[in-house]
């Protein structure tokens with residue numbers, strides 16, 4: 001869908017969807033079928049019990065993102081779609097990272113870094129730690145790069161959740 | 174609230190939606206519904222293949238403007254509907270497909286004849302529902318009909334696990350439906366209308382392109398009124414054929430790959446192009462980068478995702494075609510001063526003459542363009558013509574003029590061989606008092622000919638004209654033109670004798686070797702109360718012309 005020579009950016013889209021079976025399928029199937037590239041997608045309950053919020057990050061040019069929004073809106077189970085302005089959006093991701101800690105020196109290095117990044121050690125075993133870290137994507141990527149030399153065993157990331165700042169709203173009224 | 178089974182609730186809900194006829198085939202997972210249909214006053218027409226049931230519902234919907242209904246059992250019954258559902262989706266035709274499903278407890282266990290029809294049809298339906306509780310059935314049916322028949326129309330599927338059909342529940346048929354995620358925009362934005370009017374007023378060479386949306390929203394008289402005020406010629410897409418009578422002086426015929434010279438040239442030369450209810454499909458635009466190079470485009474569509482998808486218009490208008498055309502016309506009339514357009518319009522007439530010349534046939538045997546013109550002469554104006562896919566379809570689109578909306582029914586977006594005949598059956602059920610003719614190719618007709626049985630059994634007489642070239646003609650044409658005549662896999666050896674085939678089903682069969690023989694056979698068919706197949710042998714070397722080779726601009730048009 002990307003048109004030639006257009007500038008590609010990362011866009012964040014917030015979608016309020018009906019909280020029922022099959023909705024994630026119809027959304028992800030639409031992305032696949034139209035060839036839109038999702039960078040990350042996260043789904044969870046919203047402020048209203050029967051609605052869920054999806055936060056989708058996608059790479060593309062302006063025209064592509066406009067199409068993504070329209071195609072999302074076209075789905076009957078999608079109730080509201082907003083493009084989030086990065087300047088006025090709080091976005092967070094959570095990652096769990098299991099790191100090798102074969103000796104005490106490495107272990108204390110890992111713990112030090114974790115403190116600097118305001119992360120938490122959430123599991124301790126003889127030869128590994130699990131670190132929980134929250135932040136925007138750049139921060140998490142930076143932390144992962146720091147951990148890499150120690151030997152990362154496993155990573156689980158939630159994908160981005162985002163809300164606009166202040167009185168701006170993506171709420172379904 | 175009334176207590177009844179899910180199956181009874183389904184049939185009751187269908188009745189409340191005004192359903193009079195269902196096209197379908199029963200099976201184990203939908204038996205409880207068929208048991209209720211046994212003494213219902215809804216007519217069930219037993220088709221001989223579920224694909225035909227879906228196409229018949231589609232033909233019914235296109236001919237009548239109402240929602241068509243088809244029904245099948247789970248598993249293979251449901252998957253056989255898929256082509257028909259996809260076809261209806263591509264052409265925005267409102268049908269409801271009802272499928273049986275294995276009982277709830279068996280779902281996901283790969284039970285006998287279980288198939289994930291919800292998963293399969295998600296990308297080819299406007300939306301679909303699997304019934305979880307019998308009590309939801311009335312609301313689901315109401316919602317399904319509402320979604321299918323509003324906004325940009327399209328198919329909706331309802332999947333009913335067998336035990337939900339048997340389950341008794343308190344049914345509420347008056348429950349209001351609320352759809353937070355579905356609110357079609359009907360009224361055009363006044364500012365956009367104003368901008369469009371400004372452009373149209375200044376235009377020197379305004380052209381309108383009408384798509385299927387004009388017919389779907391019953392906007393044909395509004396279209397013609399605006400065209401006449403502006404003195405703007407009108408081209409149509411395949412789906413828009415019939416939006417303006419093709420004998421109207423401003424009608425250009427169809428545009429695109431097999432468009433008329435007039436439509437393709439005039440559209441390319443437009444300085445303002447008003448596109449209504451169409452989606453700039455590649456078959457209509459040719460090379461999209463070279464499309465209407467100097468024109469400003471106003472794009473009206475009810476589906477906002479169509480706007481900017483293939484082409485970026487100067488003025489987008491998300492609205493119902495009828496409301497948009499009314500709004501544009503009423504604003505325009507206040508300020509519009511007729512412009513001198515005689516040179517432009519005489520060019521239109523000149524280019525149209527080229528088309529008329531192409532109908533004149535020379536040489537031996539029946540020439541398809543002349544045959545199409547002959548069929549038109551023999552048919553009343555309100556007769557319905559359906560087509561199969563291939564050369565037959567393009568000959569019909571080009572040379573069989575359409576005078577009224579909903580009288581030309583063809584598989585546009587999906588290009589489904591085998592569509593025309595079952596669609597003709599559906600159209601005839603919707604409009605029993607007009608002749609219905611399927612213009613067929615031999616290859617397409619054998620894909621769904623088994624439903625000669627249902628057309629005979631249910632006394633639904635249609636006329637099938639088989640342009641019998643003994644090849645997959647359109648594919649052969651491409652091989653002739655673009656693959657150095659390497660005719661790979663197009664020879665239809667073993668094609669049956671269509672006269673005998675018809676007779677074997679209890680239908681009527683004729684063979685016509687000349688236009689005179691054809692005329693006699695066709696007249697007999699028109700007076701007959703049984704389905705007639707007319708086999709018309711034609712040369713396998715014919716090309717449908719004009720043609721724009723794929724990837725070219727609309728003006729790079731071949732005439733022979």
Ligand SMILES: Cc1ncc(C[n+]2csc(CCOP(=O)(O)OP(=O)(O)O)c2C)c(N)n1
Pocket residue numbers: 561562563564565566588589590591613614615616617618640642644645646647648
């Ligand atoms: C179901 C299906 N299969 C294959 C095709 C590809 N196809 C397009 S036209 C065509 C040939 C059609 O042959 P016929 O029905 O004899 O019509 P003709 O072109 O000869 O008029 C084929 C195979 C198709 N459109 N639909």
